[in-house]
Amino acid sequence: MKANLHFHSCYSDGTQWPEEMVVRASNVNLKLIALTDHDTMQGVPSFLRICQENNIQGIPAVEIDCIDSIQLDNGEYFNFDMEILAYFPYNIEENKWFSSQTFSLVEKRREIRKERIQEDLEKIKSYFNSEIISYKNLLDYKFRNYKEYFENLPLSWSRSDLYNFLISLNIIDEKTLREKAREKVIKNSSPYRYFKSEILEGSIKREIKKPKLTSILKIITKDNGFAVLPHPGHLFSDNISKIKKNEKNLINFLEICKELGLWGIEIYYYHENNDKGLEINNFVRKTANYLKLELTYGSDCHGKSSRQDFFENFWGDFLGFL
Incomplete structure (x- = not known):
């Protein structure tokens, strides 16, 4: 299924409304899309409505900032300070995602951000x-x-x-x-x-305290959601040499996350260097296959006139939330 499951709107740091992003998706014949604004799902209702009008399957989703330091089997610690994508593809009509613990958590964080x-x-x-x-x-x-x-x-x-x-x-x-x-x-x-x-x-000394990755994975799973690690290359500054050097620790980290509820890992559009991105994504495919993690596809587009405007540049053949 032709899909793009990672992009943003005006509700977070994007430049276009959810409705505008759906129109862009329709123009390139995408069949499945997900709005993944940072720490908010406020744009989801209008997004789903316009998806239905354009005969595109839309998924309630959100990108959650989180942090953690996870002890590996070798005694070392894997430090995580990034995001997790959460998808809620089922019971959309009943709006169960709206009463989820995930929604309540990101709403509190949205207020703190303001x-x-x-x-x-x-x-x-x-x-x-x-x-x-x-x-x-x-x-x-x-x-x-x-x-x-x-x-x-x-x-x-x-x-x-x-x-x-x-x-x-x-x-x-x-x-x-x-x-x-x-x-x-x-x-x-x-x-x-x-x-x-x-x-x-x-x-400014104030910093928003981020939730723990381990807690977020459990919450998403409890809410019958699907947790996905976005842009995995970012964990090592998109440096494939660093990724390969730390391969054992990364795999152990992902194994631990999978036990806590991690469902998939993202094939990502590394726009700054396409060759580097291809190499990272090939590594991700191999790792996902080894760990039996599912693959999603995301452009991380932030809209027109942004530094990350490549919605039409990237999509993937997604197998579905199984």
């Missing part, structure tokens, strides 16, 4: 001594391509929203941030990572 972005704005406004840094102006930027104003929309704010907003105001620029990141020799340096570690965390 509190944090408002706090971030106040402190960044003081840091740069700029009055144009405000929640209203952030909303204006977020919905700049739309006529309507959505002040009370239940959004799941990300610090990347703040980063892009500041770039639009010419308060920060990526070239300067990249140079500063290189000067400080920050690990896996990028303009955004420098912004988070040196500017944002330098002025």
Whole structure:
């Protein structure tokens, strides 16, 4: 089945509405899609409605930030600080996902994200001594391509929203941030990572406490959901040499996760280097086959005018949630 099971909308850090993403899916004849916004399922109802109108199968889903340090069989610890995808393909008509423990958990995190972005704005406004840094102006930027104003929309704010907003105001620029990141020799340096570690965390000490990966896997399974590890290459900075060097530990980590409820692993669109991505995905296929984990396919598209706009570039022949 032609599927794309990982993309975002305006409800988190995407640039388009769920309805617009469904239209894009229809234009490339996708048969199965899932909206996976960060720590929110608020966009799912309209997403499912438009999917039905376009004769596309839509799946309630969410991408959940989580963290953990899992002891392996050799005594070492596998440190995890990433996300897990949760899919709820059954009982969609009864909206059982809406009353799930997973939904309640991400709703609490969505509220915390809003509190944090408002706090971030106040402190960044003081840091740069700029009055144009405000929640209203952030909303204006977020919905700049739309006529309507959505002040009370239940959004799941990300610090990347703040980063892009500041770039639009010419308060920060990526070239300067990249140079500063290189000067400080920050690990896996990028303009955004420098912004988070040196500017944002330098002025703001508040951090959202992420739930444990082990707990999230159990919750998703209890809710009759399907837990999938997204973009596995990110665990090792998308470096295939590091992945192969740590293969034994990675496999042991996945074995432990599978016992806790992990159902699948994602074939991902590594847009920065297609050859590297092919090599990583081949490794993932081999590993999934060895561990009897299922494969899903995700573009991680964030919409038009974003840095990750490749919805039409990637899809996979998904076997289904079995």
